[in-house]
Amino acid sequence: GDSVTQMEGPVTLSEEAFLTINCTYTATGYPSLFWYVQYPGEGLQLLLKATKADDKGSNKGFEATYRKETTSFHLEKGSVQVSDSAVYFCALALYNTDKLIFGTGTRLQVFP
């Protein structure tokens, strides 16, 4: 079935370090791909998205490129901040369906 696989956390980094969180997917069609972020005590917020192959989503310094050939959508940021500490969820939605399928989430901890 359709699924999303994320790297297990926690990912622990020092401030200004480079971040990569891996995400791969399995889907029968051509999904849209998303990264959501959950800050402590809050709901999920859409961070970025890409709707077709080779699209790059970007927001707040985060980027992810839709790679159809490797079925991946890895999240990157060049210089993380303490305020980026949160749980990051990769998700997919198939065309014309009504649900998001989420990965298990990756906790990021950034220390000063």
Add this chain to the structure above:
Amino acid sequence: DSGVTQTPKHLITATGQRVTLRCSPRSGDLSVYWYQQSLDQGLQFLIQYYNGEERAKGNILERFSAQQFPDLHSELNLSSLELGDSALYFCASSVLQGATEAFFGQGTRLTVV
């Protein structure tokens, strides 16, 4: 603030009981989704309503039910509660069918004791 309001924020109840969780979607959003977030299962899609009608069903137990009212708010009813139902329950809303840009509420944390 996403514009999606969930009440209550916290709920503690005993096994065997029934609870109702409430969600008010963003103004203008016709679709409402319910998700369950637990430590062992991650974030699981439960059910979706669009403009008052059930649109999609996920991993929702028979003990759970939901509805969307004419004013578009939604309620998730959980009955015969078990310890394993303890989780964070999220509501999300979007304008159209298809959760391409869903906005999430802050969740209701349910603890069954």
